[in-house]
Every structure is written in C-alpha cells, then in structure tokens.
Amino acid sequence: MDTHKVPLDDLPTCRFHRKVAFVAAGGPFCDGYLLGIIAVALPTIATDLGMGSLGEGLIGASALMGMFLGGLIFGPLTDRLGRSGMYTVNLLVFVVCSALQFFAVDAVSLFLMRFVMGVALGADYPIATALATEFLPRRLRGPVLASLVLVLWVGFTASYAVGYLMAGLGDGAWRWMLASAAVPSLVFLLLRLGTPESPRWLLSVGRTDEARAVVAEHLGPQADFDALVAETRTAPVRKGPALSGIGELFRRGYGPMLAFCSIFWVCQVAPSFAVKTFQPQLLTSLGVDNALGASVLVQSFAIVGTALGMLVINALGRRTLLLASTAVFTVALLVLGVNPWATSGLVITLFIVFNLAEAAGAALQFVYPNELFPTDLRGTGMGVAAAVSRIGSATGTFLLPLSTDRWGTSTGLYIAAGIGTIGLAVSWRMAPETRRLSLAQASGAEERGHGPRQPADTTRPGQPAP
Template sequence: MSPSLEKSRPTRTHWLITLYAGGGEFCDGYILSIIGVALPLITSDFDLGSTMSGLVGSATLIGMFVGGLVFGYVTDRVGRQKVYLFDIAAFIALSVAQYFAPDAWTLTLLRFAMGIAIGADFAIAGTIASEFAPRKSRGPLLVVMVTMWSVGAATAYVVGYLMLRSGMDDWRWMLASSAIPAALILLLRFGTPESPRWLMSQGRTDEARQVVRQMLGPDADLGDLEAETTTRTRYADIFQGVYLRRTIFVGTFWACQLLPIYAITTYEPTILTSLGLDHGDTAYLGSVALQIFYILGSLSGILFINKGRRPLLLWSFALSAVPLLVLSILADPGPAAVITLFAVFGLASFSSQCLQAIYPSELFPTGVRATANGFATGASRIGAAVGTWGAPVVLGHSTRLAMFLGALICGLGWLVSYRLAPETSGKSLAEASGDGSDVPPAGLSTVKELS
C-alpha cells in the first residue's frame, strides 16, 4: 500500500513541523505569562490604578482578537508558510521595543501589537500542524504542540522569579526576554515546506506531490488530498450551513476555557497572595509550582484524545469547575489546600487545551481552515480579554467571588459543549470537515467513555 499523509506513520518531518509550530506556542505562552510576573512591577513603576493595570494585562488578548480575525483569512489566501515566519519575526521586534516603553499607554500599544502577531500564530500553528499530521497521530501530535504553550508559560514564571531573586527586578528586561526564544524559533522555522493540502486547494498539484514525496518517499499517494480539494476561500463560508453551528461551538468553548485560565495565570501571584501565600516570594514560588501541573494536565490529553474529543472536553469542563467552586466556598483555606485545588484545576482544564487546535482544524475544510482557526482565536479572546481586564476589579472586591465566577464559566462551557460538540476522533480531515459529520452523540453516555 502506498503511503499517504492520512495513513502514514509519523516521520521525522512530522515531528519537526509539530515542534516548530509548538515553538510558536511556547513563545505565545511565555509572552502572555511573563506579564503576570512583571505587572506588579509595572503597576508600581507607573503608579497605575486597577483599570489601567487591567488594560495593560489584557492588551495582548485584545490584539489577538484582531490578529486572529485578519491573519487566519490571510493565511488561507496567501499560504501557511509566509505568515508562519512573519509572526515570529514580529515577536522579536516587539519584545525588544517593550524595553524602551516610556509610559503605560505606549506599553499597552506594544502589547496590543504583540497580540496581533500571537493571534496570527494561533491561526497558523494548529492549521499547518494538522494538515501534515496522519489521521491516527493527529491528536497526539497536536497535544504535544499545544503543551508547548504551558512549557512557555512555566518558563516565563521561572525566568521572572529568578530575575526577582537576582535583583534584576526590572519589568523591562522581563518583557524583552521573549525575544530570545522567538529568535531561535524563527531560525528553526526557515525551510518548513508549504502545506500540501493548501497547495492542492490552489491547483498546485505538482508542488503538493513534491512535498509529500519528500516526506514519504517516491511512491506516496495523493488520493486523500484530492478528496478535500477546494479553491474557494470566503470568510462568509464559516457562517453558513453546518459550519455556522461549528463556528459558534468552537468560539464559545474556547472562550469558556480561556477566560478563567488567563484571568488566573495573569494574576496568579496576586491571587495566591490574597489566599494566604503572602510570605516573601511564596506567591511566585506557588505560581512556578502550579505551572508543572498545567504542563502535566496538557500532556495528559495524549491518554484520552483518541478515545473521544467530545468526552474529553465534557470531563475537562466538569472537573475544572469543582476546585474553583470549593475555593469560592472556603472562608480561610490553608496554603496547602490552595495549591492543591489550583493544581486540580490545572490538571483538569489543561487536559483539553489540545482541542483548541484540533477542533477548528478538523471541523473546517482546507479553503477556510485557517480562517476558522483565526476567527475562533479572535472570538475566544473577547471573553479572555474581558476576564483579564475585569479580574483586578473583581479580585479587589472579593477573591471568593472571582473563583465563583470562574466556576460558572466552566459550567457554561460544559453546557455548550454538551449541546454542540461533535465527535471527530478517527476521521480523516476530509471526513471530519464534510457537511455530514456534525452530529454530536446524544445523552450522557458519551461522557462515560473516559471513565
């Protein structure tokens, strides 16, 4: 049997493409999390109130809204490879520029521009990795890719903590430090081939054949690519027919995942301090420790992703709500209880993070795959930005109230997923993105598949 993209075993090229796409996720996690360490220093340096502090913290998320909406469509029009390099180059320039920000408004604008580049990378990373990945390995490969976000976030907290301990507690160096991993990833991404699925959709069959044969050998079969050939890229397509339902589902579940996660990770040291971890650097050490559980939670998706996308999502939302609800009830939890509950939240919520890349890539055809990824990125960041901007205000009133609101959002995510989440596990991209595959399993029986 001739090898094909859908039926092959993962090759070295598959892994390199996944890791290079994951390198962008690493930078995204680093950039979005280092602000959590730097923000108290920025607030003190510029004497910011809670509103302006929230704006600095959420500016990147607002930029991601714009970047996702615009560059997902651009990626479907001009190709994956060009945007894939451009956004990382922007990371480098903007990271360095933050060091020289003279005031809070300039820094906010730079963080907003950084968000545009991150939004572009979110739209392209999952798209290009999924379009190269074989059917059976797509889920595990994308789990690895998405886990790099958590690794980047953990690295940011470690770097920030070490800088605080070393006396280099200048937020300017913290924010500029993201230029280092971005430069490395840019060098690695040079030479990444264009997606053969996108090439086929543009009628560039010879180029697509050449890419596939370089990966899989001279006998590689293009049949599974021809089944998904389309030349149309129209933004309106993701709002028509069954794709409208999928667009609503992806944007909503993604927003419900991110709102509590971004609000917590951005203000994690502040939250931990308010819950009793207020001795010296205990709050920062707690933040670093929790990142380990976030990474483990993200990696745990490998165990469940091929058993069912839908049950993984439902279980993740259900279990994420529990520790937040407990934190909203306990009047005076001890440090051990706080760390334990946030660790459970991290394990549960991050276990389904891979679906943010998998579902948009599997539910939409090649002509609008990056467009859908970009729109979902942008739409989800509305909720995340609202949560990050509003978190200082709510935390200033009551940490317990903030935890209760987080639990409610997880509950909303579960309800939307129960009503709309389809099952795409085991399907080719052509099968999953077709018009007839959007029938979610009925009843709670699907939730039991992971137990």
C-alpha cells in the first residue's frame, strides 16, 4: 500500500479542484455582467427616466458603491464565520435583485436595487477567492485566480453582446437587459450548493476533526493533513465587531501589504470601469461611428488580455506583469487624450491596447491579496482591498461623465492616465514576487513594504503562517 503523502500545495489536479475553480467564477462573471449591461442600457435608461449626467453617474456607480460595503463587511465576516456558509446566500440575493430591476419605477429604485446587488458581489470576492485559494495547489493558484478576472471580462463582454441583441426590443428594452443578469447568477447559485468549508480555515479556528474530514472526502488519502496542521496558524478567537479584523492586519504587520493591494487595485479599476462604463459615449465623442458595435469589438480584447495574463503569470512573475501592463495602458490613455482628433481606426486601436494591457494586469487583482495575507486574515485583507478598489472605481465612474461634460474628453482621459501613473509608481516601490511559493511562504514574502523579495528570502522566524 502506497503511504506517500503530498502537501496540499503540491497535490495533483483532481476533479474537486476543477469544480472549486469553476464555481468560484460565478461571482466575477455576474460582476462583469452587472457592470457591462448598464453601459449598454444607460443611454436608454437616462432618456426613459429623465436623468442628467449626475443621475447617469450615480446609476453607473451604484453597484460599485455596494461592492465597497460588501467587501468591507463580509471580508472580515468570512474570516470569523467561515467561507461556505455565505457562499450561496450572496448569489441568491443577486438573483432576486436582478429580476426586480425589471420593475424599477424611477432612478431611486433602480439605484437601490443595483446597490444591493453590489453588496452581494462585494461579499463574493473575499468569500469565493479565499475558498479557491485555500483548496488549490500552488501551480494552479495564480492561473486560476487570474482566470476569475478573465471570467469577469467574459461576463462584461457577454452583457455587451446581449444588450446589443436586445436593443431592438423597443421601448423598455433596458428592463429586459438588466433583468437578464438573473439567468447566469441562478445557474452558478445551483452549482455552488454543497461546497465544503475550507480545511485551512477550519484548522485556523481549531476545528481539526472537521478539517480532517473535508480533506479525506474531497482531496483523497494522499493529501498530507499533518503537514497542513503544522503550517497553519491557529488564530485566537476574536471578540467584538467583525471589523476588528482590520486592526489585526495592522497589528501583525500586514498594513503595508494592505496599502499596496488597495492602491494598485484602485489604480487599475478606477480608469478601467470609468472608461468601459462610458465606452460607447467616449468612442462617439472621439468620432467613431457605430460606437456600440465598436465597443463590443474593443471589449472582447479584455478577454484576450486576461487570458494572456493567465498564461504568463507564472513565467513572468507577478511583479513584472503588474509593472508592464500598468505602463502600457497608461501610455494608451495618454495618447488618446493628446490626440483626440485621430482617425477612427487609431482610436479603436488605442482602446484595444488599453483593454489588452489593463486586463492582463487585472489578472493580479485576485492573486496578490489572496497570497499575501494569512488564512485567518485572508478574507479581511481581500475584502478591504476589494472595498477600497470599489471606492476608486465608483468615484471614477461617477466623475468621468461630469469631467467630460465640463472639460472635454481629453481631460477625462488625462485624469485616467494620471491615476495609472500613480499605480505604476506604487507598484514599482512595493510589489513583491510570490510565484512558485506556498501560501505559508507567500504571506511572508515581503518585508512589510520594503521592496520585492525572491523565494529564497521568504522564510523568517516568527512569521505568521497561513
């Protein structure tokens, strides 16, 4: 009988790993669909509901505002209460609110429904990505987490295509567009039923027997449970508000990494969602005919970009991918702003370059936060970083139509390029390298904000293990 044991970080890929990766994609797909479909529907909504640029900005940013609250609250809660319990409830809320959008009577009711949907998706980020991170072996962790961003852009692009097809339904077409989000979210909700709790989280709260049962049932007899026990830090039970976990991040020295994850994420999504939410309007203002069709074409390259990020994330490393992608998309925005009277072909090409580069780097949004924080604080770190990123994306989405109305399209693009420049500077200073590391090593891979460290530098006495 073969008694050879394999650490969870080095297990061969099994059917359960594939299922965990697939069902974790539900939140990102619905996120992309939610944010994309509003871009297609918003011009018609504004006309039907009599909204100006202020109303458009609020409706466009409503889900992002909700995501801020969802990540901030449910990230710490998933560290305290576990991953699996909330894994289906949040999608159930999303399904119900998606359908209710069809019956929106005014801008206020639509804003509130999309805000609640945003809360549900903001909760999903720390829950789903932490669960996937804690089950997957190291060679799959980066590509799979990056693929969740790919799925987000698949959802975003699918919503553009659905909206384009539904645009001919006549009056009230926007209601069908928005309500269509209920279909994919219901499918993923059903697929998530029965997902087990993370054994790493169970061990971190002292529930060893339950963790052993999960590993035996879903990962098989070759999984080295004793090694998992040895590397997992058992956290003291925290009392008081769930948000006290945020203070624990700082007390244990993870503040610089929280700042890094939050800033690089903000500097990616603020220009990204602002530009993509109003992409048809921006293309029109830059002289492109059939802006909606051009938007579908341009947006499809976000899928290509994220796929590229997935393919190179282990070869190039996290740091190099982040720096290169941020530099390229910033230059593309700057050139668009400098030359607003370019030919339609050049404008579309620059939008494609922006989408390719930004999406390639966006593959790291689910990777870095899940690798850099330990198990008992992973949901908190991911949730706070996601929440802060949504402040940036909501602010950008809200302010872009106001800035372009007042100062013109070029100014809006300059501001977006400036945000990208800030992200590049912060990433150059703070981005660590975590490829090929176990979760235990990755959460100690950075000397708390003092530049990148290579794998040989990652183990230190006294470092809290995930």
